[in-house]
Amino acid sequence: MFAPFMQDTWITAGIVAVIAALVGFFVVLRAAAFTAHAVPNAAFAGAAGAGLVGVSSLVGLGVFSLGGALLIGLLSRKGRHDAVTALTVALMLGLGALFLSWSTEYAPEIYSLLFGEVLGLSSQDVTTTAILGFACVAVLACVYRPLMLSSTLPEVAEARGIRQVRIDLLFLTLVALATTTAVPVVGALLMFTLMIGPPAAARALTRHPAPALTLGVLLALATVWIAIAASYQTDWPIGFFVGVISAAWYLLARAAAAVFRR
Amino acid sequence: MSAPVISPMSLPAPGPAPDGPARPVLEVEQVSIRLGGRQILDRVGFTLRAGEFTGLIGSNGAGKTTLLRIVLGLRGADGGSVRVGGKPLTRRARGVGYVPQKIQIEHDAPLRARDLVALGLDGERLGPRLPSRDRRDAVARMLEAVDATRFADARVGTLSGGEQQRVLIAHALIARPRLLVMDEPLANLDLRAGQEIVELTSRVAREQGVAVLLSAHDINPLLPVMDKVVYLAEGRAVHGRTDQVVRSEVLSELYRHPISVLRVDGRILVVAGATVRAEAFDAGERDVRADTAARPAGLPEVHAG
Amino acid sequence: MRAMSSPRSGFGSGFRFLFEPGFFSSGPVHAALLTGTVVALVSGAVGVFTVLRGQSFAGHSLADLGTLGGSGAFLFGVGPLWGFIAAGVAVGGAMDLASTRRRASRGVATGIVLGAVQGVSALLLYLDTTSGSTTGVTVTVLFGSLFAVSGYTATATLAFALLGLASLAVCYRPLLLDSVSTDLAAARGVRVRLLGLAFMVVMGITVALSSLIVGTILSPALLIGPAATALRLTQSPLAAMGTAAALGALATGLGVLLAYDSYHWKPVGNGWPVSLFVIALLFTAYLLSGLRRPRAGTGPAPATATTEAA
Ligand SMILES: Nc1ncnc2c1ncn2[C@@H]1O[C@H](COP(=O)(O)OP(=O)(O)OP(=O)(O)O)[C@@H](O)[C@H]1O
Ligand SMILES: [Mg+2]
Numbered sequence: 001m002f003a004p005f006m007q008d009t010w011i012t013a014g015i016v017a018v019i020a021a022l023v024g025f026f027v028v029l030r031a032a033a034f035t036a037h038a039v040p041n042a043a044f045a046g047a048a049g050a051g052l053v054g055v056s057s058l059v060g061l062g063v064f065s066l067g068g069a070l071l072i073g074l075l076s077r078k079g080r081h082d083a084v085t086a087l088t089v090a091l092m093l094g095l096g097a098l099f100l101s102w103s104t105e106y107a108p109e110i111y112s113l114l115f116g117e118v119l120g121l122s123s124q125d126v127t128t129t130a131i132l133g134f135a136c137v138a139v140l141a142c143v144y145r146p147l148m149l150s151s152t153l154p155e156v157a158e159a160r161g162i163r164q165v166r167i168d169l170l171f172l173t174l175v176a177l178a179t180t181t182a183v184p185v186v187g188a189l190l191m192f193t194l195m196i197g198p199p200a201a202a203r204a205l206t207r208h209p210a211p212a213l214t215l216g217v218l219l220a221l222a223t224v225w226i227a228i229a230a231s232y233q234t235d236w237p238i239g240f241f242v243g244v245i246s247a248a249w250y251l252l253a254r255a256a257a258a259v260f261r262r
Numbered sequence: 263m264s265a266p267v268i269s270p271m272s273l274p275a276p277g278p279a280p281d282g283p284a285r286p287v288l289e290v291e292q293v294s295i296r297l298g299g300r301q302i303l304d305r306v307g308f309t310l311r312a313g314e315f316t317g318l319i320g321s322n323g324a325g326k327t328t329l330l331r332i333v334l335g336l337r338g339a340d341g342g343s344v345r346v347g348g349k350p351l352t353r354r355a356r357g358v359g360y361v362p363q364k365i366q367i368e369h370d371a372p373l374r375a376r377d378l379v380a381l382g383l384d385g386e387r388l389g390p391r392l393p394s395r396d397r398r399d400a401v402a403r404m405l406e407a408v409d410a411t412r413f414a415d416a417r418v419g420t421l422s423g424g425e426q427q428r429v430l431i432a433h434a435l436i437a438r439p440r441l442l443v444m445d446e447p448l449a450n451l452d453l454r455a456g457q458e459i460v461e462l463t464s465r466v467a468r469e470q471g472v473a474v475l476l477s478a479h480d481i482n483p484l485l486p487v488m489d490k491v492v493y494l495a496e497g498r499a500v501h502g503r504t505d506q507v508v509r510s511e512v513l514s515e516l517y518r519h520p521i522s523v524l525r526v527d528g529r530i531l532v533v534a535g536a537t538v539r540a541e542a543f544d545a546g547e548r549d550v551r552a553d554t555a556a557r558p559a560g561l562p563e564v565h566a567g
Numbered sequence: 568m569r570a571m572s573s574p575r576s577g578f579g580s581g582f583r584f585l586f587e588p589g590f591f592s593s594g595p596v597h598a599a600l601l602t603g604t605v606v607a608l609v610s611g612a613v614g615v616f617t618v619l620r621g622q623s624f625a626g627h628s629l630a631d632l633g634t635l636g637g638s639g640a641f642l643f644g645v646g647p648l649w650g651f652i653a654a655g656v657a658v659g660g661a662m663d664l665a666s667t668r669r670r671a672s673r674g675v676a677t678g679i680v681l682g683a684v685q686g687v688s689a690l691l692l693y694l695d696t697t698s699g700s701t702t703g704v705t706v707t708v709l710f711g712s713l714f715a716v717s718g719y720t721a722t723a724t725l726a727f728a729l730l731g732l733a734s735l736a737v738c739y740r741p742l743l744l745d746s747v748s749t750d751l752a753a754a755r756g757v758r759v760r761l762l763g764l765a766f767m768v769v770m771g772i773t774v775a776l777s778s779l780i781v782g783t784i785l786s787p788a789l790l791i792g793p794a795a796t797a798l799r800l801t802q803s804p805l806a807a808m809g810t811a812a813a814l815g816a817l818a819t820g821l822g823v824l825l826a827y828d829s830y831h832w833k834p835v836g837n838g839w840p841v842s843l844f845v846i847a848l849l850f851t852a853y854l855l856s857g858l859r860r861p862r863a864g865t866g867p868a869p870a871t872a873t874t875e876a877a
Pocket of ligand 1: 323324325327
């Protein structure tokens with residue numbers, strides 16, 4: 001399990017966990033769980049399309065996750081956010097279905113984009129993931145304060161000249177970037193789970209940003225690493241472990257919060 | 263614009279006869295509740311009779327919403343009892359109409375003003391409802407009574423705050439309740455719209471013989487119509503006619519602080535402290551009359567009215 | 568790995584089936600058309616309340632979880648219909664129970680349940696694969712089996728659809744009241760928590776049915792798309808539900824027709840997925856409905872303006 005070829009797995013999964021937890025903090029703060037679910041799904045369709053045109057699946061992921069995110073952002077200015085999101089995901093998945101119906105040879109790769117492929121990464125993947133992950137953290141560091149302000153006190157932010165619309169688009173771009181980084185590694189389903197479970201658990205325990213961010217990152221790291229080890233031992237899909245462990249954190253945190261509040 | 267005079271004929275067909283003036287509609291006894299480690303209500307009690315208009319006055323956080331939610335059966339209390347029409351409160355608080363402070367309806371909800379008023383007749387019932395001419399007429403009459411016919415076919419979510427209030431009042435009154443509970447109906451309205459709502463409520467309630475319990479943080483818009491006041495502060499309440507309750511000695515006792523009640527040009531000002539320099543109220547200098555002897559000033563204003 | 572191996576074969580056989588002579592006289596085709604329409608109608612009606620209550624995410628998630636029903640049913644050897652229904656009811660109930668009162672935190676609770684259940688269905692899929700027989704469970708789950716609806720499934724679908732519509736009719740007025748204000752509904756004696764749970768179960772059944780018949784991709788689009796469009800076009804609740812149901816059925820019908828035509832499009836001989844056409848139609852309808860000027864809300868209508876002047 002700690003063989004050299006597994007080393008990359010531990011590192012990449014760690015990077016993804018950190019990014020997922022950092023972006024996930026804002027996902028939970030902004031109550032944007034549906035968005036966090038929608039963008040990875042859209043990305044999945046892009047990867048299916050990339051195979052057809054013969055570009056790298058990373059490009060397809062990037063274009064579709066960003067496109068889907070911006071479409072959601074633009075349309076929800078004139079309609080209900082969650083309805084718009086549902087429609088956009090459906091459209092993206094419909095396109096994915098079309099691409100899939102055209103190309104069968106990429107099916108295994110597509111499958112791994114949905115469910116992840118942590119246990120067989122090349123060293124090139126580590127470098128790409130690290131670079132993209134670094135970009136993600138850099139962007140987040142730049143926009144941290146306005147994003148924080150507009151997520152907690154929208155009116156105050158607006159009064160200070162921070163346009164809500166711009167922040168929305170910025171946030172969606174951030175989710176898209178994180179998705180592009182993570183989906184080739186952990187798959188669309190896991191990325192979503194990691195963005196919700198650990199940050200939500202952290203937030204149930206503390207309302208202060210710094211401890212919540214730290215705790216979220218630690219929980220996410222614990223989640224992926226435990227999941228990798230368990231998946232390696234049992235041969236069961238890693239998605240099962242990530243999903244169940246994330247939910248367990250959340251339930252434990254809510255229970256603990258309820259007990260302490262007494 | 264003033265509301266048109268509505269004859270009693272235009273109101274929905276009378277339901278059960280209103281109770282005689284002697285019979286209490288709402289009896290609140292010794293209601294107490296602790297929230298977040300603080301005693302929000304401490305043995306609060308008062309009684310409302312049919313046709314009375316009662317203002318529930320208190321500053322922000324005094325516990326008005328909490329008290330009204332207990333009266334409506336939306337939350338329990340630690341102790342005490344609430345009786346409506348002589349009967350203890352049950353889940354189906356029949357005979358109580360409620361106008362919430364804010365509704366969460368969005369502009370695209372496909373619900374017209376007349377649909378919402380119709381829901382006032384039997385919105386809690388299960389099963390489909392057959393359309394009937396009587397119902398439609400009753401809804402139309404009720405809309406007319408609150409002067410809402412103009413926007414009867416507009417979606418509720420697109421109406422202005424004042425218009426929504428009218429529709430909600432119609433919704434609450436169409437079932438002919440004994441008691442109408444309104445939480446801060448004036449909070450989001452400008453002065454004129456607020457005055458209109460108060461007058462409308464008082465007029466329709468009088469015509470139907472309904473007791474009104476209306477919460478507000480400012481007593482003044484209610485002065486022209488209010489029969490009784492329940493003044494809430496420090497978890498306790500005093501109840502009585504406005505001129506009995508809104509007096510310096512009574513409120514000083516309630517707040518456990520020196521309080522001055524000033525009457526300026528027919529308006530009432532409630533301020534902390536007892537010394538008030540008359541020039542502060544230049545316009546109404548001649549009418550300034552502090553009810554209490556001078557005491558050291560300097561306390562923050564408790565309650566601007 | 569078999570999961571997505573050949574969605575084309577599913578559609579291909581579907582279309583070959585479509586082309587067979589005697590198309591319109593064939594019993595299974597009638598069943599397919601009938602169930603497709605019924606599913607679209609129920610989805611539209613339920614969808615109006617789904618959108619009104621701000622539960623689109625839950626609706627979408629319930630469809631995603633069709634995988635659970637499909638793979639679970641396969642593992643335990645029961646019919647997919649029952650797997651789907653059971654999963655829909657159980658997961659819908661779980662989502663409602665996990666959520667708190669605040670609307671904002673509902674999404675997170677939904678997401679947690681979604682993530683956990685997707686994990687479990689990944690395991691079930693894996694166990695399905697290792698347990699031997701590997702008839703395209705996932706393909707059916709993702710893209711539906713409109714053209715392979717058995718008579719039994721069709722009958723059961725109709726029965727459940729009627730059940731869903733009947734429950735909606737029963738809860739109609741309290742649901743409307745709750746959409747205005749939860750406090751208002753509760754003050755009138757409506758048990759709002761129970762009502763919310765009941766609605767989630769109805770939604771679970773509806774989405775499960777439509778996932779089974781038209782696939783998990785199209786199913787949430789049929790739930791949300793027509794409803795969101797109808798909300799922009801209508802003023803009264805019944806009109807919205809009727810419009811949504813009609814739009815859904817129309818888009819489904821048109822989508823099947825276009826998919827039929829697409830058999831001659833590029834790449835030749837390979838029909839395009841029905842779900843894409845239906846979704847694209849619904850999406851277009853939604854965009855077009857946004858162009859329409861919203862009806863005057865506060866402004867007096869011309870007719871009443873004259874009466875006022877009189
Ligand atoms: N569930 C709760 N837990 C803890 N404290 C609560 C809870 N609900 C209300 N409170 C507290 O009870 C007090 C009274 O609240 P309430 O909403 O009744 O005041 P109010 O008189 O209606 O004020 P406002 O004029 O601002 O509406 C407040 O200090 C509030 O913080
Ligand atoms: Mg209040």
